[in-house]
Amino acid sequence: MVRRTPVIHAVAHGALDASFLGVSDTVSTVTSAIGCIAIIALLAVLVLMARQRREVHRANAALALSRELRHRYDALQAVTREGALVSSLSGRVLDISERAAAILGVDAASSVGQQIGDLPVVLVNELGLSMNPAAVLGHRGGLGHTGFTVDSELVGVALPGGAQAQARMVQVASQLVPAGDGDAAAVLTTLVDVTGRREVEAALSRSETQFRVAMENAPIGMALVDLDWRIVEANAALAELLGTSVGALRGYPMADLSTPDTRPSERLEVDRLLGGSQHRFSLEKRYQRADGHLVWVVLDTALVRTPNGSPDHFVVQVRDSTESRLQAEMLTHRAMHDPLTGLANRTLLQEVLQSVLEQPGIVDRVAVLACDLDGFKEINDRYGHAAGDEVLVHVASVLRVATARRGTVARLGGDEFVVVVQDVDGPKAVFEVAAAIHAGLEEPVRVARRRLSVGASIGIALADPDAIEGGAPAMLAAADAALYRAKAAGRGRTEVYDQSMNRASGAELHQELAAALEAGELVVYYQPIVDLGDQRVVGYEALIRWQHPYRGLLLPNAFLSMVQEAGLAVALGQFVARRVVEAVAAMKDQTRWVSVNVSADQLGDGEFATTLLAEISRHRVMAGRIVVELTETSLVASGTRIRHELTQLSAAGVPVLLDDFGTGVSPLSYLRDLPVAGVKLDMSFTSGIPDDPTAGKIARALGSLARELAMVTIAEGIEHAEQAEFLHRNGWRYGQGWLFGSAQPVSSVLGTKTQA
Structure with a gap:
């Protein structure tokens, strides 16, 4: 065993400590790096998550927008x-x-x-x-x-x-x-x-074509006019009426077509249209053609507005009324003038005279001259009515020349003429006119190869305060009274009216008429009535005349107005009844009958019926050969006594006819309430045949009504064969008038004397 020494141990322990310290630093570094990486990774994840959320949000927004756009698209397509x-x-x-x-x-x-x-x-x-x-x-x-x-x-x-x-x-x-x-x-x-739009366009095109064709081929003038009253388009009829071309009319001012005096009234009507006070207007006016001639037209104008009500243009129609205007003027002239001479008639004369008398300061500036021919009846009777008409035309010319535009000359009927003289010196002028008339008639009238002499009697009335106050009737009556004095004093004279004539023209004239009735100056003439089928004379109408010793043969309108005033109506009726029954009894043809005109003034007291029936019995005449004619106007105030007398006559076999049928008041009630056996068509309807369609329709209707009631039908005033044929064809059985002969004296009817 080796023993370590302290030094080695210390060295070793130091080395270990150093080694431990090195490892510790390395671990710390690694740990720090890992932490950084984790943080970076976390941040990356967070960034990726945020980006993904943004992408999802963007996708959701795009999807929502897509849905919204699709919704809007679908909604848009739906509408x-x-x-x-x-x-x-x-x-x-x-x-x-x-x-x-x-x-x-x-x-x-x-x-x-x-x-x-x-x-x-x-x-x-x-x-x-x-x-x-x-x-x-x-x-x-x-x-x-x-x-x-x-x-x-x-x-x-x-x-x-x-x-x-x-x-x-x-x-x-x-x-x-x-x-x-x-x-x-x-x-x-x-x-x-575009089906509907095409149909609308086709309809509009068709309408426009139809309108253009209708406008271009319309028989009357048509034009489209702008708001400035200028022609935008016109048709051929308008161009022809104005004597120009369609192209020349485009852009032409409508106002310039009119005469200057009518433009203000036309402009007024146009302004009233634009102002909304009227929707259309119609004017009769004169247009000037391209050649300068004037034509009468009727201008009809309507304003066309846009859907919002604002004015857009005018539609104008122009109708030529020249012919109808002339016809209207001719009819007016005929209604106011004598057809034979062209002079003013009684109606126009009275209007002229009355308007003159209403002017201020006309005393001694106006005079009335009444003229009646001397010897005219002899000419008419000897040479016929054609010669008499030529004489009347000649006299009318003499009166025109004598008046010399100093007044108005009129023919009242027959041979009676009147002149209204207007002059600064009225008395002097009227005597000059009278002298010129006498001088002009000194020269005989040439008729065929004959030279016929005719004179004139003249009565003059001067405008004084009294005469002016009485108006036109008083002036005419005064002139007639002066004329009567001139005729009584001798032919070819001129008399001036004075107050003494007023007395004579009243009571004295009535006395003269009564004396004439006693003296036999009143005579009965007979006008033939024929069967329209074969024009065979079947009867007569009795007509009264006055054979005046000075004035010649006077027609009823010259004296009948005085009969009632003189109280002679009943006496005259009895006189006619006696003469007619005598004539009927003396006729060779016992089938012919005579009608007597009777007014309401002659009925009501029974005297007429008593006299007539007594005469029929005395002369042993069949009652049916005497016919009584009544005028409608005379029956307006008829009472029960008149109806009783008519019933008495009808019961005795005397037929009663309604005269002047179609005029007057309530004819149907007369047919129902009175014992009427027949009707006479008034001559005013006969005279309109065949030129007046209305007169023809009325004659046809009245004839049908009478036939339905099984009545006798007579038409009077027939002057032409056309009228006779038309009336006979439309149910009128009998007729009378100039075509079949004028009224003749009883001698001609009885055949006891040949007419001259």
């Missing part, structure tokens, strides 16, 4: 009119919207993944020819790069089970989109159903 189809370049359907599937008539879910060519879709072009769906809906040659769109194309989609003629019209457009199929581009095809 948009466009459908979307996404396909690969090889033609496989990648996506299709519900709208696109509805347009194509396919199921959206089952279509995804199919080839476009395999879809159950039938496409046709505008000519109706089939098209390849893949070539229309998929990749097309024009899609060169992404973002490039091929021009849209209109195709028809024939839905399964439907006819190609009823195909839905679809507007198709395609473009390349990047990364539509993964990394590759895809084709986005949009589809818009």
Whole structure:
């Protein structure tokens, strides 16, 4: 055994301590390194975890965004009119919207993944020819790069089970989109159903075509006018009316077509349209043609507004009313003028005279001249009415020349003329006119190869305060009274009215009429009534005349107005009844009858009926050969006594006719309430046949009514064969008038004297 010495032991112990210390340092270093590595690893794990969380968050956000975008896409497709189809370049359907599937008539879910060519879709072009769906809906040659769109194309989609003629019209457009199929581009095809729009456009086009055709071919002038009242478009009829061309009218101011005096009223109507106070207006006015001539037109204008109510344009119609205007003026002229001479008639004369008398300061500036021809009846009776008419025309010319535009010349009827003289010195002027009339009539009138002499009697009334206060009737009455004095004093005279004539024209004239009745100056004339079927004379109408010792043969309108005033109505009726029954009893043809005109003034006290029936009994005449005619106007105030007297006559076998049928008041009630056996059509309706359609319709209707009531029908005032044929064709059995003969004295009717 070796023994260690302390020194060695100490050395060894020191070495061990040193060795231990070295190991300890190494362990500490390793431990520190491991700790650092662990920390670094932990940090790396934390970083990786944080990155992974960010990636997950980013992925979740992308997924949410994707879902949101898809939701918005679906919502957009639900409300948009466009459908979307996404396909690969090889033609496989990648996506299709519900709208696109509805347009194509396919199921959206089952279509995804199919080839476009395999879809159950039938496409046709505008000519109706089939098209390849893949070539229309998929990749097309024009899609060169992404973002490039091929021009849209209109195709028809024939839905399964439907006819190609009823195909839905679809507007198709395609473009390349990047990364539509993964990394590759895809084709986005949009589809818009334009069927409704095309139908609306077609309807609008059709309406526009129809309107244009209607406007261009309308028989009246039409134009579209802007808000500045200028013509935008016009048709050929308007251009022809204005004597110009359609092109020349475009842009032309409407106002310039009118005469200057009518433009303000037209502008007022246009402004009222624009202001909304009226919807349309109509004006009759004159337009000036391109050649300077004036035409009458009726302008009808309507304002067209936009859907929001603001004015847009005017639609104008222009109708040529020149002919109707002239016809209206002619009818007015005829209504106011004598058809034979062209002079003013009684109606116009009274209007002119009354308007003159209403002017201030007309005393000694106005005078009325009444003129009646001397010897005219002899001319009429000897040479006929044609010669008499030529004389009247000649006299009218003499009166015009004599008046020399100093007044108005009128013919009142027959051979009665009146002149209203207006001059600063009225009295002087009217005497100059009277002298010129006498001088003008000194030269005989040439009628055929004859030279006929005719003179005139003249009565003058000057405008004084009393006459002016009485108006036109007083002035005319005064002139007539002066004329009556001139006729009584001898032919070819001129008399001026004074107050003494007023007394004579009243009580004295009544006395003269009563004396005429006693002296036999009142005579009965007979106008024939014929059967319109064969124009055989079947009867007569009795008409009263006054064979005046100075004034010649006077017609009823010259004196009947005085009969009632003189209290002679009943006496006159009895006188006519006696004369008529005597004539009927003396007629050779015992089948002919005579009608007597009776007014309400002659009925009611029983005297007329008593006299007539007594005369019928005394002369042993069949009651049916005497007919009583009543005028409607006379029955307005008829009472029970009048009805009783008519019933008495009817019961005795005397037929009662309603005269002037179609005029007056309540004719139907008369037919129902009175013992009427027949009617006479008023001559105012006969005169309108055949030119006046309304008169013809009324005559036809009244005749039908009378026949329905089994009444006798007579039409009076027949002057032409046309009228007779029309009336007979429309149920009127009998007729009278100038065509069948004028009223003749009893000697001609009885055949006891040959008419000159």
